[in-house]
Amino acid sequence: MILVLLPAYNEEESLPKLMPKLQQTLAAMNEEFKILVCNDGSRDRTQSMLEEYAKEMPVEIIRHKINRGLGESTRDLFELASEMARDGDVIVRLDCDDTHEPEFIPRIVERVRSGCDVVIASRFAPGGGQLGVNGYRAFISRSANLFMKVFFPIPGLREYSCGFRGYRAEKIKEAVAFYGNNFIQLKGLGFTCTLEKLVKLRLINARFGEVPFLLRYDQKLSTSKMVSSVTTLGYVVMTILYYWPWGGWRMAIRNKHHVWNLANDQN
Numbered sequence: 001m002i003l004v005l006l007p008a009y010n011e012e013e014s015l016p017k018l019m020p021k022l023q024q025t026l027a028a029m030n031e032e033f034k035i036l037v038c039n040d041g042s043r044d045r046t047q048s049m050l051e052e053y054a055k056e057m058p059v060e061i062i063r064h065k066i067n068r069g070l071g072e073s074t075r076d077l078f079e080l081a082s083e084m085a086r087d088g089d090v091i092v093r094l095d096c097d098d099t100h101e102p103e104f105i106p107r108i109v110e111r112v113r114s115g116c117d118v119v120i121a122s123r124f125a126p127g128g129g130q131l132g133v134n135g136y137r138a139f140i141s142r143s144a145n146l147f148m149k150v151f152f153p154i155p156g157l158r159e160y161s162c163g164f165r166g167y168r169a170e171k172i173k174e175a176v177a178f179y180g181n182n183f184i185q186l187k188g189l190g191f192t193c194t195l196e197k198l199v200k201l202r203l204i205n206a207r208f209g210e211v212p213f214l215l216r217y218d219q220k221l222s223t224s225k226m227v228s229s230v231t232t233l234g235y236v237v238m239t240i241l242y243y244w245p246w247g248g249w250r251m252a253i254r255n256k257h258h259v260w261n262l263a264n265d266q267n
């Protein structure tokens with residue numbers, strides 16, 4: 001099964017573009033699929049539109065009446081996905097602002113099935129790119145990725161900030177079992193959770209891969225919800241938590257995971 005996760009906040013303009021493409025792509029893959037959407041306190045027609053889609057395709061809606069942010073929504077989506085998924089399933093998470101084309105999903109799924117735990121749709125892999133991104137935003141995005149590459153390096157990875165990714169279900173189940181509440185712990189810090197997930201999976205020895213991806217920013221209709229000041233603060237907080245000499249993530253989590261693995265092997 002393929003489980004598609006969509007965080008949605010005021011996406012009434014984008015959903016009518018994205019959902020038919022998503023359904024078409026997934027149906028053509030000849031595999032069972034489910035779309036889990038977290039409608040996070042949208043103030044527009046997102047909820048009623050999703051309810052209509054749920055009549056035509058396998059859509060399940062998690063509804064927050066009040067906006068809780070991307071971190072909380074991601075926690076809910078991954079928690080539900082890890083409960084629903086069986087071994088062999090692939091979890092794909094993408095944005096629903098119509099900048100992430102579903103046509104990349106089959107390649108992501110194939111790459112997960114050929115041995116990766118996490119596969120990132122990468123603008124910076126050979127053959128990837130972005131359309132419609134202005135110079136300022138491209139510079140901010142490049143700088144953020146450089147920061148992540150320096151402080152949280154993952155061999156072979158060029159793209160750290162894009163949320164369009166595939167995950168092997170077993171690895172997500174392992175992460176939820178091992179980390180519990182702390183799988184995605186940086187909740188109120190904007191979009192930091194997107195990086196935190198990578199780092200947390202790396203600390204439990206996930207294997208990473210990339211597929212080339214073209215970001216269609218030229219198709220973006222909805223307004224941006226990315227608050228760069230809060231997210232930047234989140235990156236700083238995470239860097240401190242990671243490198244903190246007394247019990248920082250880098251050492252403490254690796255050691256704890258090693259012990260956890262040994263205990264699991266004995267059982």
Ligand SMILES: Nc1nc2c(ncn2[C@@H]2O[C@H](COP(=O)(O)OP(=O)(O)OP(=O)(O)O)[C@@H](O)[C@H]2O)c(=O)[nH]1
Nearest residue numbers: 007008009038040069070073095096097224225226
């Ligand atoms: N659940 C939830 N989803 C959100 C929230 N903010 C944004 N999103 C969703 O997260 C995805 C990414 O948001 P975007 O605003 O596209 O952020 P971005 O891609 O980093 O940057 P831009 O495309 O420039 O806006 C979209 O699918 C949004 O609907 C939120 O507070 N809660």
Ligand SMILES: [Mg+2]
Nearest residue numbers: 095097099220
């Ligand atoms: Mg976007």
